[in-house]
Amino acid sequence: MGYKTLLAVLDMQKDAQQITDFSIFLAEQFGSHVVGLHAEALAAVPLVAPMEIPDPATVQALQDMAHKETVEVEKVFRSTAERNGTSHEWRSFVSSAGYSAASLIDSARSVDLVVAGQGESGLLSESRADLENFLFESGRPVLLVPYILKQPKPIKRVLIAWNGSREAARATFDALPFLRAAEAVEVFSVDPPETSMQSAEMAGAEIAAALARHGINVTVVRQESDKLPASAAIENRLSDSSIDLLVMGAYSHKRWWEALFGGVTRTVLDSMTALTLLSR
Known part of the structure; x- marks a missing residue:
């Protein structure tokens, strides 16, 4: 018995390498396939006073920033997995619901183990409420990686x-x-x-x-x-x-x-x- 399918939740660019490294370390131990997952936020529409007219330029700039992060996170995941010869696939979703989107939760329900980061300010910060909901509603065991633990090591x-x-x-x-x-x-x-x-x-x-x-x-x-x-x-x-x-x-x-x-x-x-x- 082992974890044959792992879901690596790559929430942010700054912790993408950490979670990728831990997921691939586990994949080598258990002979696992690793799914990299990232939710790209759909930019909210800022309104311009006094007529509250949507500002398309600002919306596009925000969306471009979000997509750039998606590209960088995917690059980290793919390059590391390919370098280690790990069986892998990449999934990214653009959604206003973030990690609460049904498509992302469905992705988690077909894996053995979800791997996610605690985050620098802790998983439990208000800004990450949608990620909490995703992890909680997945119905799968979740392995949380502490922010301070940078390198994988055997679990003894x-x-x-x-x-x-x-x-x-x-x-x-x-x-x-x-x-x-x-x-x-x-x-x-x-x-x-x-x-x-x-x-x-x-x-x-x-x-x-x-x-x-x-x-x-x-x-x-x-x-x-x-x-x-x-x-x-x-x-x-x-x-x-x-x-x-x-x-x-x-x-x-x-x-x-x-x-x-x-x-x-x-x-x-x-x-x-x-x-x-x-x-x-």
Whole structure:
């Protein structure tokens, strides 16, 4: 089992090389075909006061700038993929809806894994709301690449943020190709609750046993938050254990930062230090 079709979301020229490099690195590991995707914004019509007449020259200039970025992003993707001998294809769309356009979302629904960037100011900035919606509505696992992580490296240590939810289970099994290739996998629970099926002391034990049957080297860690935010516990664990990949579940709300892992994820994703795989 592996990720045989990857979708590289090349949102901006300044992070196109980074996301292309990570996608091709994964393609070499899993023998994948890589689809490069870029949404070219359809320029809005500026109105000229006092009669609010559309300014065609300005509209054309804006569209030319957007198209120039598309050309440059495609050049980065194609040249890198061809240089590495990677199976690839390019898709670009011009749409006023940006990444919320149905055609772009449809492209994502036929891939194994979406690779996207956190962005310099974080994925969760208001200016990237349409990209959030695209990633959230794709129905596919998304691998987010931190802005600070410039060079791909093997994923040796994985942390699964486990709370027993459907979304966490989905993310865990979506991450199986990474988990199988890793040297060590940790199922990490913060303040696990008592349930009718499982005591707090046994939280994570059953999913760990299921992963062990796949030949995965897995351990279980439970931690009390001591009134600190759960996000702080996760961040500390990522740093202390030199984690290469964080696996988390995503919840069915419009905005990820209001929804993921009990509401702690805005902090985690804004200060990402490791690759993060999200599913819902």
